[in-house]
Amino acid sequence: MVLYNFKKITVVPSGKDFVDIILSRTQRQTPTVVHKGYAINRIRQFYMRKVKYTQSNFHEKISTILEDFPRLDDIHPFYGELLNHLYDKDHYKLALGQLNTARNLIEKISKDYVRLLKYGDSLYRCKQLKKAALGRMCTVMKRVSPSLAYLEQVRQHMSRLPSIDPNTRTILICGYPNVGKSSFINKITRADVDVQPYAFTTKSLFVGHTDYKYLRWQVIDTPGILDHPLEECNTIEMLSITALAYLRAAVLFVVDLSGSCGYSLAQQASLFHSIRPLFANKPLIIACNKTDLQPIETLPESDALLLQEMKREAAKAGAGLVDGAPPDEEGCLLTMSTMTEEGVIAVKNAACEKLLQQRVEVKMKSKKINDCLNRIHVAVPRQRDQKERPPCIPQAVLDAKVAEAKVLEKRKLEKDLENENGGAGVYSANLHKHYLLLDPDWKEDIMPEIMDGHNIADFIDADILQRLDELEREEEEAAATAQAADEDEDMSDQELTAEETEALLAIRRKKKQILEEHRLKKSTADNKPVMPRKHDHNRQFNTGRMGQHLSSLGLDPGAAVERIRSKSRLGRKRERSAGGGDDYAMDIDQQPTKKMRARSRSLSRPHTEALPGEGYKDSAQKMKAMKIAKKAVKQRNKDARKGEADRVHYNLKPKHLFSGKRGTGKTDRR
Known part of the structure; x- marks a missing residue:
């Protein structure tokens, strides 16, 4: 291979x-x-x-x-x-x-x-x-x-496929989607597989490595499999089936007891029986996950019977490893919780132990063991006579060992001192007791702390705690005095008149509305569709909106509206009457014609005017920002870039088309 x-x-x-x-x-x-x-x-x-x-x-x-x-x-x-x-x-x-x-x-x-x-x-x-x-x-x-x-x-x-060794020691995790397979591999290996509370988060094979008995083990996380015929499986499910069919590994079938994965225990048992041929001659363990949500002892009787049937089938699959061996149901059904990590290591150790035992049995049955036995010679010494020769240890050595044991019993270890003084996290070991000094009393001397050439002890105030207490009392008294003054000044809602209460409620409603608008704007971060101005009544600049705003502030809008209308009347062009009579001033309420709207463009607001909500302080700041933005895209437009992220470099001159024989005077560059 x-x-x-x-x-x-x-x-x-x-x-x-x-x-x-x-x-x-x-x-x-x-x-x-x-x-x-x-x-x-x-x-x-x-x-x-x-x-x-x-x-x-x-x-x-x-x-x-x-x-x-x-x-x-x-x-x-x-x-x-x-x-x-x-x-x-x-x-x-x-x-x-x-x-x-x-x-x-x-x-x-x-x-x-x-x-x-x-x-x-x-x-x-x-x-x-x-x-x-x-x-x-x-x-x-x-x-x-x-x-x-x-x-x-x-x-x-x-190149992005995981490096899977088909011949090494492997643990294969399979089961329904969202039963905890990725969480299990994250707990026992250093792999970082994405875990989400919905199905088919894992869409490909993921590999992690763990150690057991000083050996390196390969752990493979497979995508979830659904219970339907093999012809209807998609590409993601076929990855799991391929791994189960072709890898010699210990199979870990994960079952969700609580049903929070979206599939009942009966459906998971049906999947187990449908893919049972893939488990033949492989160590198989059924790991019941999420016992923190549903302990196995409190399962209904029907679900318990399903689990027992799956356990027997798993034992039969493991019994196929050794010809004629009776099914051993011990260790085929284990419980764990990847949330609390209870039983996770036990499941891993059981899977590793079963696979290790299976690999040893296969090697013992193979022909290679005979070749090894032919090269191994065990030397057995021949017995010289029938006399017994027990081990003989000199008495001096035995006395020395007894004296050493007594000394060790009397001496207190650091662990004993820790247990006597509060335990781990409380006891602090004395690092000075083993110092070799001329005077043993010097071991407990306080070492001076020096910073910037000065002894910190010279700047410590002995009465610092007393002064801090006095300062805190002064602050508490000042805060109490200020609170009493505020309570005297504030008026309770019961002392207000009906008009004042209504005004107070209006102010509070306005405050709440402003806060909600601000939070909405902040949460969306301007990532929302913009309504055209002609349909957005909140952005129309007319006298009606101005009057409503002034009225909401408690001001009389009459004078301001009349002033705006007078300026608008002066700015309009006078037209002749239909009968050729004197000029007349067009009424305010009359709709202007298309011709007048075109000529009155000079009175419209220029595009450089700062609008409320655009984030500019004034029109001058907006003009400056527009100028900087125009200057920033000048070089990009000159290079014919599509945008800031355009990194395409076109090979406009392939070397084989623009190099070769050169004309006269092309080589003199010195």
Whole structure:
């Protein structure tokens, strides 16, 4: 079996980029100067070299792509089936086959035109043959552009696949969606799988690693599976089924006892029985999760019977590991809670222990153990006589061990001191008692704290606590005095008249309205549709709205409205009467004609005027901001950028089209 590192697959360029890369390399790596005065054999060799070099570059680059992509028949069946579900095996093979065909066609084109170039009788004819050869090669590559684009998408997705070793010790977690599979893998490994309170949060395989008995274990989190026929499973569910079918692992079937996942225990038991063939010859554990919401002891009798039936089936699946072994139901049904972490480690240890036992049994039954036994020799000493020789320890050594044990019993350990003085978190160990000083009494001396060359003890006030108490009492007295003054000044609602009460309620309603408008504006962050001004009555600038606003403030709007109307009357143009009589002033209530509206544009508000809610202090600030914004987009518009995030750099001059033989005077740059 060949193991592939999908992250090292060569990047597949598009058809146009492929042609530019190859032709630019040909232009750089082959001679570019030829004269018609050269011998015809030299001219033929010049153009034959270009055709052969281009063909070899195409062959090398296409061969690298074909070799880097894995062959589905050579890799592990798990990866082969996984790639089949993700990318469709037929499309994948078809794209690689088209690339292989393109490589063969380019080689055939090169041979044909090299044969023709051997009979070229002039520079012009040889040049045209070279041009035709390179053009046909590029046409072949452009025709396989869809395959190249498909393979690049496959390469990008394959590079993001998790690194799963099909042969190592593996724990596979499966079950219905939202039963706690991702939470379990997050608890026992360093993986960080997204956990959300809805189904199908996990849409692909996730891998974590944990340790048990000094061995590294691989833990795989699979997407949720629904209980329906295999033909109706989507791509996400097929990832889980593929892992169950092709990986030799300990299977952990997670069950939600509380039903908060959206599926009852009967539905989960039905799924267990429908995918039971996938558990054959694999250690299987049923992990009952969310026991903090629904303890297993309080389950209804029907649900308890379902669990017992699942437990028997799990024992039978494990019994298939050893031929003729009776089903062992111990350890097949465990409870845990990923919320409180109760029983999580026990479930992990049980799964690891079952898989370890199964792997040892398989190795003992294999033929490899016989090869190992042939190379192992256990030496057993031959008994010399029937005399017993018990172990003999000198008495001095025994006395020394007894004395050492008595000393250890008398000496108090740091743990004993901790338990006597309040326990962990309360007891603080004395770090000075082991200091080696001339005078042992110096160990408890207080060390001076020095900052900026001064001893902090010189600046400590001995009466600091007393002074702090006095300051706090003064502050409390001042606060009490201020509160009493405020209570005297405030009037209770009962002392107000009916008009004052109504005014107070109006003020409070207005305050509440302003607060709600501000909160609404703040929560939406201006991310809301804007109503046109002609339909938005709150933004219309007319005398009616101004009068309502002034009336709400308790002011008389009559004088202000008359002043505005008088200015509007003076600004209008007088018209002749229909009978040719004297001029008359148009009545205020008369609707202006379309012609008058067009001519009265000078009286309208300019676009630079600051509107309420735009965030500008005045019109001058708005003008300045508009000027800065216009200056900021000047360079972007000059570069023909679509916006601030436009980072496209167009290759306007491919090297193979704009380099080569240079004219007179182009080389003197010194």
